[in-house]
Amino acid sequence: MRTIDLTGQDSQGDDQHFESLSWIESGEEPVLALGRIYPSGFRGPPHSHTKTQLWCARHGVVLVSTAGGRWMIPPGHGLLIPAGLEHFSEMISDVRMHSIYVSSSIVVSDVPRVLEITPLAGSLIEELVQSDEKPLAPRRKRLIMELLLDEIGRLPERPLGLPFPGDARLDRLCRHFLKSPDANAGIDDWARELGMSRRSFTRLFRVETGVSFVTWRQQACIFASLPRLAEGEPITNVALDAGYENIAAFTTMFRRMLGSSPSTYLKSRAA
CATH class of the missing domain: 1.10.10.60 (Homeodomain-like)
Structure with missing residues (x-):
């Protein structure tokens, strides 16, 4: 679980991005959490991953694009991105985001979906992202992951895909x-x-x-x-x-x- 600040990097930051992608792909925990801080105008390179991703905007607005459409993630919402789907992102403003990555066998989605992040889900994700600075006891960490996976299935979908x-x-x-x-x-x-x-x-x-x-x-x-x-x-x-x-x-x-x-x-x- 980690947080990465990209505000001092160039508009792409590809090296840092693919280093994070390698960390995500090699992770063995049932839920991986990652925080990032992006400057306005930052564009992430096209990529995909073998895990299902929930991309959450804590502050700011981001656009995620695929070959089939564009999805806006305003504050308080998240985009569920299917495993294997190539996508790239563009920051419309300064953005602080949290992402979680889960095995595609646990959280299944055939198409991207914009979900409203409930206060409970947001707090659970925040706990996991901050676990580098505030380590969690193994039992507490396991309970947070289990509750978060259950909560994801209850998040309301919003029609922000275009x-x-x-x-x-x-x-x-x-x-x-x-x-x-x-x-x-x-x-x-x-x-x-x-x-x-x-x-x-x-x-x-x-x-x-x-x-x-x-x-x-x-x-x-x-x-x-x-x-x-x-x-x-x-x-x-x-x-x-x-x-x-x-x-x-x-x-x-x-x-x-x-x-x-x-x-x-x-x-x-x-x-």
Whole structure:
């Protein structure tokens, strides 16, 4: 169990990253815990591991990308990453993270899933990460690991994964949308941009992403807004910039996705 500070390293820090990966792969304990501190803009190299990973953001916002999509991990959440899945990360702000690694036979996941980290799970992970500085008695350590594994199965899933299309033209539009989200973006406008009929566009979009355009648009607006909210920008400004007519409409969609209003969510994350 260890904590690594990468704030003084370059934008990649590949040597330190792969040294940690070697430590993870050779570890024999049922649960391995690792803490890292990243500077804003840090990009981790593409990699995979033979263990299932729960990547938890304690402070800051991170994006994890795979060939099939991007997943945002705001504070108080974690991304369950299947064993063997190649991925890379980008820090949207200064980030303090905790990761745990578990045998894929114990925690099984076929696809990445964003989970809300309960106070209990967060405390258990913190205990394991700090065990280098504050060694745990073997029995206590075993009990913490057993309780944590049980708690992982109870963590609520949150719809913060954003599927991305393989079609190059559609991918370009989706990436542009994330930079300038618009809750009122229309299917006809996107179809016209691609020189397609409305029917052909909607069929292509669902085939490429697995969801409807409207569902993707709603998720993408919240996806793009979270980093700004985490940085402390006023909710009203973020909502209006994302194309919502008023804060009530933004709050309704936010609550539908995250289970609470923006103000309540931000207060709970700060606590």
